[in-house]
Amino acid sequence: MQFRDLKTQYNTYKDEIDSAVQEVMSNAGFIGGSIVKELEEELADYVGVKHCITCGNGTDALSLVLMAWDVKEGDAVFVPDFTFFSTGEVVSLNGATPVFVDVDETTFNIDIDKLEKAIEETLEEGELTPKVVIPVDLFGLPANYPEIEKLAKKHNLLVLEDGAQGFGGNIDGKMVCSFGDAATTSFFPAKPLGCFGDGGAIFTNDDELAALLNSLKIHGKGENKYDNVRIGLNSRLDTIQAAILKIKLRAFRQHELDDVNRVYDLYNNKLADYVQKPVVPSGYYSSFAQYTIQLDSKEQRDSLQSYLKEQGIPSMVYYVKPMHRQQAFSNLSFKESDFEVTNKLCDTVLSLPMHPYLKEDEVAKVAKTVNEFLN
Ligand SMILES: *Cc1c(COP(=O)(O)O)cnc(C)c1O
Numbered sequence: 001m002q003f004r005d006l007k008t009q010y011n012t013y014k015d016e017i018d019s020a021v022q023e024v025m026s027n028a029g030f031i032g033g034s035i036v037k038e039l040e041e042e043l044a045d046y047v048g049v050k051h052c053i054t055c056g057n058g059t060d061a062l063s064l065v066l067m068a069w070d071v072k073e074g075d076a077v078f079v080p081d082f083t084f085f086s087t088g089e090v091v092s093l094n095g096a097t098p099v100f101v102d103v104d105e106t107t108f109n110i111d112i113d114k115l116e117k118a119i120e121e122t123l124e125e126g127e128l129t130p131k132v133v134i135p136v137d138l139f140g141l142p143a144n145y146p147e148i149e150k151l152a153k154k155h156n157l158l159v160l161e162d163g164a165q166g167f168g169g170n171i172d173g174k175m176v177c178s179f180g181d182a183a184t185t186s187f188f189p190a191k192p193l194g195c196f197g198d199g200g201a202i203f204t205n206d207d208e209l210a211a212l213l214n215s216l217k218i219h220g221k222g223e224n225k226y227d228n229v230r231i232g233l234n235s236r237l238d239t240i241q242a243a244i245l246k247i248k249l250r251a252f253r254q255h256e257l258d259d260v261n262r263v264y265d266l267y268n269n270k271l272a273d274y275v276q277k278p279v280v281p282s283g284y285y286s287s288f289a290q291y292t293i294q295l296d297s298k299e300q301r302d303s304l305q306s307y308l309k310e311q312g313i314p315s316m317v318y319y320v321k322p323m324h325r326q327q328a329f330s331n332l333s334f335k336e337s338d339f340e341v342t343n344k345l346c347d348t349v350l351s352l353p354m355h356p357y358l359k360e361d362e363v364a365k366v367a368k369t370v371n372e373f374l375n
Contacts, residue, residue, distance in 0.1 A: 058186025137166025270367035
């Protein structure tokens, strides 16, 4: 059993993918071109925004937006404490200060009350200017954008949605990567919509921002890439990756997203009531980058993981360490008591195998093994 089965996915679409890659190679147009443009239009159309700007990876996508917004030293950027490193890394990379915020125990996403408290405390301290909040759609579930957008408006903050794990999800039909002032995603192979290497994209309705991002991602180009009007990055999505993504986007829309939600339903039915399962609030739709259960203690979690491994079932701990405890952020000051929930989740979460090609008997085996262990 695979934790995330990329081989079966490839084999299902092998002929189409192989010929698309072969065509790019035969044409020897490896950077840019009409395939990348077509993909950007399809992605923007799917998400329901005006502009999609593809780039090298999901981390660059976040960084490019912060660069475009001129986020810099002295600015505070609010980031959930329970996320992948990139979300905070890009803030420090741009010279600003990440302010980590604890998450909600049931959704794993940024806690709205604690976000407001962090904004107010930052204002009171008076050292940093609150500028941006980067909510993360953790494990596929959209963050609480209705509330986040209200708070951002009240405190004059920009919202940058980190949809790296949430692509395909929605709230009442409004798609992930259409929230906030700009949104980003990642096409890292294991993400809901993955390519065969690194890739990323930015989404926005803002024409001016889109134009600036298209310059920043190609060395701050002006008229062309040899006319450089600002300092930027070299961050493009390869044409081969775009060709693969066009095929994978179709599969994603046609069945993969439904299939991970079918696996979610199967797990929910087959896991016993005493297992603490992931919660999808009413009106929310998750793209299930992960199916994550919570255990009572670190000892119980770790021994369940070992037990699963003995039975040939892979599982993962996302995430072992809260952001505020990463050595890279050891220069920041914080109160350990502000991160009660994240500290606990890092000890008690366990992600089970989850992907569109997981079979019903495999889900049954995982559920039976977890139930047995906990009973
Ligand atoms: C994967 C991920 C990223 C970074 O994406 P890359 O394409 O690997 O650079 C950023 N944020 C979150 C929440 C992620 O899971």
